[in-house]
Amino acid sequence: MALRTAPAPPIRPVDRGLRLVVRAVVPEAEDVVSLRLAAPDGRDLPRWWPGSHLDVLLPSGRRRQYSLCGDPGDRTSYRIAVRRLPAGAGGSREIHDAVAAGDELTVTGPRNAFPFLARERYRFVAGGIGITPILPMVRAAHRAGADWTLVYAGRSRASLAFLGELADLPAERVIVRTDDEHGAPSGADLLAGVEPGTAVYCCGPAPMLDAVRGAFPDGATLHFERFAPAPITDGRPFEVDLARTGVVLPVPADRSALDVIREAVPEVAYSCRQGFCGTCRVGLLAGDADERAVSDAADDGLLICVSRASGGRLTLDL
CATH class of the missing domain: 3.10.20.30 (Beta-grasp domain)
Incomplete structure (x- = not known):
């Protein structure tokens, strides 16, 4: 049977610009900080849903997208988390090195390119900083009483953000798998026990997405988000x-x-x-x-x- 990938909905441009103040910068893991953003006058912020992100205009003029990873029910602030990428294009280094509490940033959004749909059964797969869009989805599934499990993979526990928050959820539903303890997971490891009818939500590095796609079981549906562009396989010069x-x-x-x-x-x-x-x-x-x-x-x-x-x-x- 062919891989059932959920069709991506059209993403409407959001021209709503917001000037927000950085209320807090919090270390969350090795090379990961979260930023809490709020309106300078304390007014409520626009609503958002799991899977949403902000376009953030950095002081340098760079524009970057970051997933919202806080509580959609909290209208007083937004939370994003950023991993420092030494070999990246500079946006993550700028946030880590040049953005501090009290600074103001212009953002656009929220908008949603990774929508979370109501289903009875979920498997969430997160790799490293890919936990950011997944975390609000996990909470929403738990509140809805859905049958869900999360597999959260990374280099080491020290590199994984929000483990403390995940500890508040049922331990039997959260599987933390680190490379230093178990080696890199295969697609079969990440999808073990997935039954027909399960909605699989995956966000992580390209090798993880490739592993999941390669091992995807019949009868499930895959929803995924990439942090990097997909390889071009059907192009012509x-x-x-x-x-x-x-x-x-x-x-x-x-x-x-x-x-x-x-x-x-x-x-x-x-x-x-x-x-x-x-x-x-x-x-x-x-x-x-x-x-x-x-x-x-x-x-x-x-x-x-x-x-x-x-x-x-x-x-x-x-």
Whole structure:
């Protein structure tokens, strides 16, 4: 039987900008801090549901997406958690090194690219910082009286955030598996005991998602979120013509236009690299585009992180 992957709903762009103050920065695990964000005047914040995230504008001008990992019932504040990535593009290092309690940040949202749907039975699979969207889902399933289990994997217990909060849930439903104690888990380890009709929600690094997809049982449904773009497996080579400079760049079948353009124009704006935030939107001047955005954020342009050419060349307003 083919893998049943839940269809992704359209993600509507949220233009609601909020200026929030950082009320607290809390160490949660090795290289993980959480930020509690609130309105400066203490007013209630917009509602959100499990799976939602914020677009956060950092002081440097970088824009990054972070899952909400607090309590959706708490309208007084939002909580996000960030793992420092030494080899990342700089957003996580900036939050760890340059953002402190009392600072103000501009955020957009909340919006939901990973919706939590009502089901009778769940398996939650979280790898490392992938616990952030999963934690509110676990709480919601528990409050609803659903049959659920969580498998939470990572390098070591010291690297896993929110273990103290998970300890308040039934111990028999929470399985913590660390590489230093058991080795890296296989897909079969992560999905052990999953029955037909189970909704599996998974968030973690790419190898974990690949393992889950490879071992997925018949009769269950997979919902997942990536923190990095999926590999391009169905692309065709094309060219992008940067109209402002006349430079023409070849885009190989297995690379995105964004990655190629950034080598020539390092300052080009980007964020999610998955086709929903709209940060990399540029004007399309000529050519037929294969638009692969998963949101409406490209209504007046092209998201170069995911979109490709239907023909041989795209001329862009760059």
